[in-house]
Amino acid sequence: MTVLVLTGPKDATADLVIAELNDRGVPVHRLDPGDFPEILSVTARISSQGSSWDGSLRGEYRDLDIGHVRSVYYRRPTEYRFHLDLSGPDAEWAAAEARAGLGGVLATLECTWLNHPQRNAAAGVKPVALATAARCGLVIPETLITNEPDKARTFIENLPGRVAAYKALGTQAPSGIDGEPYALWTTKVHAAEITDKVSLTAHQFQEWIPKAYEVRLTVVADQLFAAKIHSSSEAARIDIRTDYDSHTYEPCDVPYKVAAGVRKLMGVFDLHYAAMDFLVSHGGGWHLIDVNPNGQWAFVPELRTPITHALADLLEGTHDHRHTLR
Structure with a gap:
């Protein structure tokens, strides 16, 4: 049984997990759906009495039997790329057919997903995420x-x-x-x-929440990995993405009520993975501002290895996780 990694050709974050799985001797097959149909091809069939698709994905170097996938790491696949003869409305139609065809077949895989794209899509809508977080007991601005x-x-x-x-x-x-x-x-x-x-x-x-610091909380199944982010520049104190060089990181604990709300939120969206951003006020209150169901996690040096191991455990099937794809 194989771990299927769906991502683009340059993804240092996925590389960390793939390297860990390779060290464990776990079979891994990396594909970029954006290579379809020029490099990647699909053939899948379902019978009149069947309940799942049988078939294969044929890549540039080797094939994958879609019935032999134990888990899927859905990271950062690129957009579909088509022959130069296809442009304008024809290319748009071909892309829609590719999403429905290749994407649809992949979406039916009944295994552990990090995360299923349909779950990512639901949790990635900010008004939905904020309202759901509030219902789960988390404080939002x-x-x-x-x-x-x-x-x-x-x-x-x-x-x-x-x-x-x-x-x-x-x-x-x-x-x-x-x-x-x-x-x-x-x-x-x-x-x-x-x-x-x-x-x-x-x-x-x-x-506007006057903050003492921010927290990036990375969730893998029921495990929580949190780090305080202290920013020394004024620009980064407004938006941490503007100046990563000004940050220092400090692993921290998660208050019980916040942890309970986060786990409930993960269950509602049926996510195995998420990266969440909190502003922590000078009084110690945690305010959730973002739910990133496919957010980055490797930029916190102290948490890079434990998160890599947790993701590999889940993809390998050695972690006793609570959430399953409905």
Whole structure:
């Protein structure tokens, strides 16, 4: 039985887990769905009396029997790439067929997923994640989603300190003049800075939490790995992604109520893995601001090895995990 790793050609995070599985002698098959159909091909069949697909994935160097997959590590697969003869509407149609065909067959694999893409999709919608977290007993900041400028101004004026945090709702960054995507960092916003352009789409504004530090909490099944993130630069204190060189990390414990809420949240979304971001106030309160069902974890040096081992345990099937794919 094989661990199937679905990711792009350059994924140092997946490399850590693959190396650990190789050291244990666990068979691993790495594929990038983006190679379909130019390099990767699929043939799958289900009978009139069957309940699962039989078939194989044929890669550049070797084949994989889809019936021999024990677990799937769904990391960062690339987009489907098609022949130059396909462009515009034809390429869009081919991509939709590929997602439904190859993606659909893979999605039926009844095994442990880290995580199943359908679970990632549900947990990755910020309004859904925030509401679910609140129902699970976790504390979230006061949040407004609106495209009405006046409502945004009023919301900010009524917040402590009359300042809000603005952060994009989605993961797709807009493109600049050169066509390359650019980052949308978290920013501090005052009411006077809200313009009528807010009306053009949905925007998320949150209560600004004066923080003592942030916590990146990585969850693997029922195991919690938490680290305080202390940022020395002003830019990183607003958004830690702007200046990783300014960070220091310190493994920490998770308060009981937070741990209980996190485990409940994982169960509701049926996730085996997630990376969550918390702002910890000077009074010690933990405020959840992000649920990343496919977030990075290897950037905290002290937790890199234990998280790698926990992921390998789960993929190998040696961890007695609670959550299963429904």
